[in-house]
Amino acid sequence: MSLPTMDRREAVKKLLDARDGALVVTGLGSPSYDVHAAGDRDNNYYLWGAMGGAALVGLGLAQAQPKKRVMVITGDGEQLMAFGALATIAVASPKNLDVIVLDNQHFGETGMQSSHTGRGILFDKVAGACGFSVARELRTLEAVDQLVDELRKPASGPRLFVLKINAENLPRSLPPRDAVFVKNRFRGHLGFAAG
Amino acid sequence: MSLDWPIELYDTLKSAGIGHMSYVPDAGHSTLIKLFSADSEVVTNVLTTEEEGIAIAAGAWLGGQRSVVLMQSSGAGNCINMLSLPVQARFPLLMLVTMRGEWAEFNPWQVPMGSATQAALEAIGITVLRAETGEDLVETVAQAATMAFDADQQIAVLIGQRLLGKKKW
Numbered sequence: 618m619s620l621p622t623m624d625r626r627e628a629v630k631k632l633l634d635a636r637d638g639a640l641v642v643t644g645l646g647s648p649s650y651d652v653h654a655a656g657d658r659d660n661n662y663y664l665w666g667a668m669g670g671a672a673l674v675g676l677g678l679a680q681a682q683p684k685k686r687v688m689v690i691t692g693d694g695e696q697l698m699a700f701g702a703l704a705t706i707a708v709a710s711p712k713n714l715d716v717i718v719l720d721n722q723h724f725g726e727t728g729m730q731s732s733h734t735g736r737g738i739l740f741d742k743v744a745g746a747c748g749f750s751v752a753r754e755l756r757t758l759e760a761v762d763q764l765v766d767e768l769r770k771p772a773s774g775p776r777l778f779v780l781k782i783n784a785e786n787l788p789r790s791l792p793p794r795d796a797v798f799v800k801n802r803f804r805g806h807l808g809f810a811a812g
Numbered sequence: 813m814s815l816d817w818p819i820e821l822y823d824t825l826k827s828a829g830i831g832h833m834s835y836v837p838d839a840g841h842s843t844l845i846k847l848f849s850a851d852s853e854v855v856t857n858v859l860t861t862e863e864e865g866i867a868i869a870a871g872a873w874l875g876g877q878r879s880v881v882l883m884q885s886s887g888a889g890n891c892i893n894m895l896s897l898p899v900q901a902r903f904p905l906l907m908l909v910t911m912r913g914e915w916a917e918f919n920p921w922q923v924p925m926g927s928a929t930q931a932a933l934e935a936i937g938i939t940v941l942r943a944e945t946g947e948d949l950v951e952t953v954a955q956a957a958t959m960a961f962d963a964d965q966q967i968a969v970l971i972g973q974r975l976l977g978k979k980k981w
Contacts, residue, residue: 667896670897674871675871677873677875678871680877681832681874701864705864796902
């Protein structure tokens with residue numbers, strides 16, 4: 618018996634359509650394509666590399682912009698590379714950081730090998746044990762609709778949501794590759810001069 | 813003068829507008845860690861591994877804050893791939909790295925990474941500066957902060973083990 622999973626692009630679009638000005642950081646690979654497919658925005662920061670860095674870029678951003686909500690959208694493989702980041706984020710305890718793990722339980726970019734989450738590791742349990750204020754697994758688009766409402770409410774600490782998504786390689790929707798351009802555009806959105 | 817360098821370094825970093833700091837603990841950084849942790853104007857993060865600090869510093873800059881990352885040379889090797897982020901995106905980066913494995917070292921396991929630190933950081937594109945005295949260190953960090961945050965450079969300042977003194981064991 619296999620448990621239900623959802624379409625990743627529809628799930629991400631639901632989250633972003635209701636982002637309410639949230640700053641978004643994406644993990645390399647498909648999560649960056651999913652966020653780009655939902656609409657390129659000045660307040661998206663796409664990572665094309667630096668594997669394991671997405672949630673931590675989100676942490677630094679959340680600490681520097683405590684009045685804005687920061688949403689990290691990344692994949693299970695990317696976050697697995699930075700397991701310790703969950704401890705660092707939990708200790709830092711930002712109230713404005715939400716980590717969304719798009720979990721297809723595979724290393725989709727490299728040939729669909731089964732990942733650790735496909736072999737029993739549960740990110741929501743790990744994040745919960747670290748001390749995230751909320752950590753939960755979602756399996757349907759209806760559950761994402763409810764999550765959108767939940768995300769609007771103030772949090773008492775960092776939150777992590779695992780979205781179990783279909784294991785498939787969708788057509789790529791490529792964000793700009795020029796990291797300096799994306800950085801300056803993002804900072805411009807926040808009112809900082811490009812330098 | 814040399815005994816007070818961590819305090820002078822703290823004042824220098826504050827004057828440079830540092831409002832954010834991440835660290836992996838090290839005896840040489842202990843005074844700086846204490847001073848920053850007690851400073852309500854500075855956000856501090858304890859890391860599980862050094863490369864986390866590189867990503868956090870990039871995020872802090874995206875949000876308009878100047879960050880410094882403290883580590884020892886054994887951790888510099890952990891950072892190599894993550895350093896592609898500040899190098900590729902030209903994020904300002906200021907790392908202060910206390911050296912191990914080069915002066916009165918008692919632990920042979922520290923020697924390989926200590927010997928490789930400068931070459932490894934330079935190989936990924938970081939500008940490496942070294943200081944051997946407290947006075948030189950404070951001056952070096954002051955100008956490194958200007959180059960990092962005003963000129964978008966990625967700089968590691970290596971703090972010579974001779975300056976830190978022999979570790980008690």
